[in-house]
Amino acid sequence: MTYHIIDSHCHLDFPKFNRDREEIIQRALNANVECMINSGIDYRTNISTLRLADEFENIYPTLGLSPMVAARKDRYDIDAILSQIEENMDHAVGIGEAGLDYHHYTDSHLRQNQIDVFHRVVEIAETADIPLVVHARKGEEDVLNIVEGLRCVVFHCYSGSLETLDKIISAGHYISIPSLVCYSNHHREIAWNTPLDRMVLETDSPYLSPRKNKRNEPSHLVDSLPVISQLHDTDEKRVAHKTAKNAKQIFGI
Ligand SMILES: [Zn+2]
Numbered sequence: 001m002t003y004h005i006i007d008s009h010c011h012l013d014f015p016k017f018n019r020d021r022e023e024i025i026q027r028a029l030n031a032n033v034e035c036m037i038n039s040g041i042d043y044r045t046n047i048s049t050l051r052l053a054d055e056f057e058n059i060y061p062t063l064g065l066s067p068m069v070a071a072r073k074d075r076y077d078i079d080a081i082l083s084q085i086e087e088n089m090d091h092a093v094g095i096g097e098a099g100l101d102y103h104h105y106t107d108s109h110l111r112q113n114q115i116d117v118f119h120r121v122v123e124i125a126e127t128a129d130i131p132l133v134v135h136a137r138k139g140e141e142d143v144l145n146i147v148e149g150l151r152c153v154v155f156h157c158y159s160g161s162l163e164t165l166d167k168i169i170s171a172g173h174y175i176s177i178p179s180l181v182c183y184s185n186h187h188r189e190i191a192w193n194t195p196l197d198r199m200v201l202e203t204d205s206p207y208l209s210p211r212k213n214k215r216n217e218p219s220h221l222v223d224s225l226p227v228i229s230q231l232h233d234t235d236e237k238r239v240a241h242k243t244a245k246n247a248k249q250i251f252g253i
Helices: 022-029 042-057 065-070 079-087 110-128 139-145 162-168 184-192 218-231 237-249
Strands: 005-010 033-039 059-065 094-101 132-137 155-156 175-176 199-200
Touching: 005 155, 005 218, 022 033, 022 184, 022 199, 033 094, 033 218, 042 059, 042 184, 059 079, 059 110, 065 079, 065 094, 065 199, 079 110, 079 162, 094 110, 094 139, 094 155, 110 132, 110 139, 132 139, 132 184, 139 162, 139 199, 155 199, 162 175, 162 184, 175 184, 199 218, 199 237, 218 237
Parallel strands: 005 033, 033 059, 059 094, 094 132, 132 155, 155 175, 175 199
Antiparallel strands: none
């Protein structure tokens, strides 16, 4: 079967890949993963993401400020990260991951920190007219409201309700389906309710492996194809083609 797929969200710069990074990337290319979008989450990983993209031509960077960092802003220099994003925007294909995580943060003060910082990230994306990759966990509705003025938003690893999913799709944004679709019924429902022309695929490597007790890697993206093609009653090639085309359009690659 000849097809090409794109891993629209991963973290290959993370230390978990220090041992065999090059091998992992080669394995992805051999598994028809033609390129990978690597997302930074803070100052340090934004640097390593840019470096990785410099080193490997199939890796494209997005620069982020994750809600985990935003929540604990007293421990991080938020202004420095925001300036870093702005200054390096020409070298990136998008901003993110950034957003709201109410799952890990229930405290209202910490949530407010996330909201304040996310507004600033969205402002940068809006001014630069660059795609935004959002991380939303239990804060999907709030994220959707805050990104209202943006042209292109990808909901990375969308795990919210089907009602909010409909609103996101109607707003013209994209849903990124993670490898979780291989074993989570909720993610299958989400994939089933997402039209192929609004869908991209991701592994979120090294997290969320579809293969038990294993570190996730972009080559595992192929595991999602039979599941999604069955849900959409179509062939794997069409799922691969449509989702890769969307990713290319979103990130201009
Ligand atoms: Zn991620």
